[in-house]
Amino acid sequence: MMALRMLVVCCSCWLLLTAAEIPNIIYPFTSTCAVEGSTVTLPCSFTPLTSVTEGRKTIYRKIVRVVWCRNHLICHGPTPTVYDSEIQRTSRFQYLGDMETVCTLQIWNIQSYDGGTFRFRMEVNDTVGHFTNRTGVTVKVSDGVQMEISSSGNHSELRKGGAVTLRCSSHCTTHRLEVTWFRDGHALPESGPALQLSPLSAEHSGNYTCRLKAKARTTSQPFSLKVEGLEGANPALIAGVTCGVLLAGVALIVSLVFIRRARAAAAENSRAEEQTQQQDTSREVEDVSYASVHFKQFNQARKAVQDEDAVIYSSVSGRG
Structure with a gap:
């Protein structure tokens, strides 16, 4: 029983060590959709085979090439690539990764003919460490999609x-x-x-x-x-402000009405006083005119009496 347990432990350790030496490529998603003319990013990470043990000797491996291809299972040999670290070229396909752990690819202004399955391949200075994830990322490009x-x-x-x-x-x-x-x-x-x-x-x-x-x-x-128009206002505040404005407007209108009525009444009183003064003045003028005429008539009558008395006195004197 003890021997069996030891065997299980040894096998587990061997599997872990073996797994640690297996290269790996991870795509967060394996399919996506893109609108023609947009920019698409295909996230990717990888774990290279950094070393191998031969007997008692450890041999270290180094990444010498990374490749992205479209519609090919392993991207090896003369397969056409969209990105190749060994080729310097200007392209709509830009590598946003490195030669260690990141293998992200970005496609600018993607076109309908760019659709397909993209796969990443890493190569080391020993063919044993070459690896391609055959799953890849499938990109579907839509043309004329309304935003x-x-x-x-x-x-x-x-x-x-x-x-x-x-x-x-x-x-x-x-x-x-x-x-x-x-x-x-x-x-x-x-x-x-x-x-x-x-x-x-x-x-x-x-x-x-x-x-x-x-x-x-x-x-x-x-x-x-x-x-x-109102900054940060709520319905209650808007209602309160509206009511306040309406009440202020009504009060202003009422005040204006009272002021106008008071001014109208003052103007009417002023006109009535002016008319009374004009009437009093007219009466005084009439009284003066009447007195003047009456006095004139009285003087004329008195003069006639005096003239008549003078005639009578003159007549009497002549007779005497």
Whole structure:
């Protein structure tokens, strides 16, 4: 029984050591979808065979070449490659990895003919350490997919001074989008899939659309954004402010009405006083005129009497 246990332990240790010496390549996902014209990243990591033991001697291995190919099982020999560390060339396929543990590949401006299964291969200075993960990553490229806009907010009406993020995407999973943003048909300077608007103001209101660069047929449906005037206000505060404004308006109107009525009454009293004064003045003038006429008539009558008395006295004197 003890011998059996020792055998199991020894076999387990041997398996662990053997596994540690087996090279490995890991893809976080084995398939993805990309919109034509977008940029796709294929994450990848690898564990090379760094050493082997021959008898009592340890021989260290070194990575001398890394390769990405499309639609080939092991990417060996003269197989056409999309990336080869031994070949310096300008390409839409960029290697974002190294010669140690990272093997990520990025494809810029992917086209429909780029679709297929991509595989990574590492080679060391001994053919024993060469390795390719045959699973690979299958990329499907969609052409003419309409983009969609989503908002970080719960609705399209936002408050002044707040913030919102609009995202341009499609039903086809992509890792990076180079897009053009528009507001009311006018191009915006931002080019990333996320458009951040902060702090919000009235000028941010409008209809937003997005599309992949140079791909007009991918233009999204308009997304309407409306920025309201009150910053950070809630319905209760808006109602309170509205009622306060209305009450102040009513009070102002009532005050203006009273002021106008008071001014009208004062003006009416002033006109009545002026009319009374004019009437009093007219009466005084009439009284003076009447007295003058009456006095004149009295003087004329007195003079006539005097003239008559003088005639009578003259007559009597002549007779005597």
